[in-house]
Amino acid sequence: MVLRVFNTIDGKLEEFRPLLDTHVGMYVCGPTVYDWTHMGHARTYLAFDVIVRWLKFKGFSVFYVQNITDVGHLTEDSAEDKIAKKAKEKRIEPMQLVEFYMREYLKDLDLLGVERPDISPRATGHLIEIIEAVESLIKKEYAYEVNGNVFFDVSKFEDYGMLSKIKPKAMLAGSRFEIHPDKRNPQDFALWKKAEKNALLKWWSPWGYGFPGWHIECAIMGLKYLGSQLDIHGGARDLVFPHHENEIAQCEALTGKKPFVKYWLHTGFLTISGEKMAKSLGNYVTVREALEKYEAEAIRLFVLSAHYRSEINFTDKRLRAAEAGLRRLYNTISSLEEAMEHSVKRKLTEAEKKIKKKVEKLEFEFVEAMDEDFNTPQAIATLFELSREINRFLGEQKQASIELLKEIYEALLEKGKVLGLFQRERIKKPSEKLVNDLVKLLVELRENLRRKGDFELSDGIRAKLRESGVVLEDTSEGCKWKLT
RNA sequence: GCCGGGGUGGCCGAGUGGUUCAGGCGGUGGGCUGCAGACCCGCUCUACGUGGGUUCGAUUCCCACCCCCGGCUCCA
Known part of the structure; x- marks a missing residue:
C-alpha cells in the first residue's frame, strides 16, 4: 500500500516517494533551549516520532536530524538573545544554560517515549559553515552587508512566498515589526547580525563581531547533514512563515537546487482553553508537570487521538479519558497473556478461524489509516475494535490455540509499538x-x-x-x- | 486588512455524495458475578454552524453569511 502525506507547499495529499528509493532524509526544527519544554512542543515531537516510526514500519530507512537552537533567537521587545538574557538573569554562562535545558529537553522526550533523532546538531557548533554560507550568498548577490549586518535580499529570490503563500509586497500590511534601517527592503531578513559590544554571544566574522540570524542555522544544518535536497522537513504550523519560507530562500539560493524540500509537514497547535499554548502567553504546562499528573502513554494516546495537523485542546477531562482508554487496551493485553498460559496446541476451531480473520481485517485497516497521512485517530479506533473482538473471543473460549493467541498478541503489540504504546513495563516491581x-x-x-x-x-x-x-x-x- | 485552518451526537474526535458502520470518554439499562471490578450486549431523541443552490439524493460539492483558532518577522 502506498503512503500519502499532506504537503503544505501545495496543500494536498501526495503519494510519498523519497528522492532515493527507500532512504528518507528528514529534518524537524527543534527547540530553542532557554527554558523547560512544554506540552505544545511535545505535541509536535510526539507527532514526528510516530511519523518516523511509521516510515520505518513501511520499510524506509530514515535519517532523522533535529537541531538544537542555542543562539540567534531574539526576544520580541528588547531584541535581545533569549539565551543570553536568561543567562544574565541567572548569572551563569549562556552555554551552561543551554546545556541544562538541552539535557532536560532530551530527558523529557525520553520520558514520553519519543525516540531520539539520529543527530541533534547545535547552531553554535556550525558557525564556520554558517559564515561560509553567508559569504557565498553575498558573492551570489542574494545577500548584502550594511554596518556589520548581513541581510538576505528577498527581491532576488523569485519564489519567495511559495510555501506560506505570503506575497512580499503585501507583507507589511498588518506588520507589528519595526523595520531595521539598514534593510534595502522591509521584507529582507538577517543572515548575520552585528553584536553589541557587551554581548555574551558573539563570534568573529568577515563583518566583525556578530551572531547568526535565526533562520540560517536550520538551513545550514539541514544542508550539511542531509544534502541539498531533503525528503521531509517538518515543524509546527507557526514555523511556516517566516522560518521555513526563509530556509527555502537561503538554501535554494545557495545550492541552486529546487526544491530544497520535497515534502513539508506541519503540525497543528496544542491549545489550552482554546488558545495556543505558548511561552509568551504564559499559559503553558511543562512536560514535567504533565508527567507528574498523567502517565506518559496516556499523554501519548491523548496527543495521537487527534490528527497531527489538527488543533488539540489540552484539558484534564481529555487526559483522563485517554487514561481510561489506555487502561482498557492494557486489560486486553493482560487477558491475552493470561489466556496464553493455559492455551493448547491444536488445529484452529471455527470460532478461532473467525477471530483470526477479524484480526487480520483490523490490522489491514490500521495500516490503511496510517498510510493516509498518518491518521492516528482512525488507527487507534481499529485498536479499540481489536480489543473488543479479543475480549469477546476470550470471554467465550475456555481454551484457545497457542499459535493463534500468540499471533493476535503480537499483532496488537506491534501496532501499539508503532504508536509508541504498550511499552510500559508490565511486570511491576512492588513499591x-x-x-x-x-x-x-x-x-x-x-x-x-x-x-x-x-x-x-x-x-x-x-x-x-x-x-x-x-x-x-x-x-x-x-x-x-x-x-x- | 490580507492569508490559512476549522465549526460533527453529553464531551472528545475520524470520515464519506446515498443504503449498517467510525472510535473513545461519560451517562444509563441488561448480562456475567455471593458482592465489587474487569469484560460483553443495548440505549444516549431527526449528529453533522446558518441560509440558499447543484443533484433522484448532501454532513460530504458550489455560493453567501455567522462564529472560533492561527499566521502576517518571539513561537513547536
Missing part, C-alpha cells in the same frame, strides 16, 4: 509502600482471626509470611513485623 500496605492488611486480618480464636489459620499466615521473608512478632503492644 515499598505497596509492601507496607499489604503486610499491614494481612496483619489486621490476622488479628481479627486471633480474636475469634482461629489460631490455626492465623498461625498459618504467620508461617507463610516467614517463608516470604516477613517476620511477624506478636507482642503485648500488638503485632510487629519486619523483613528478614
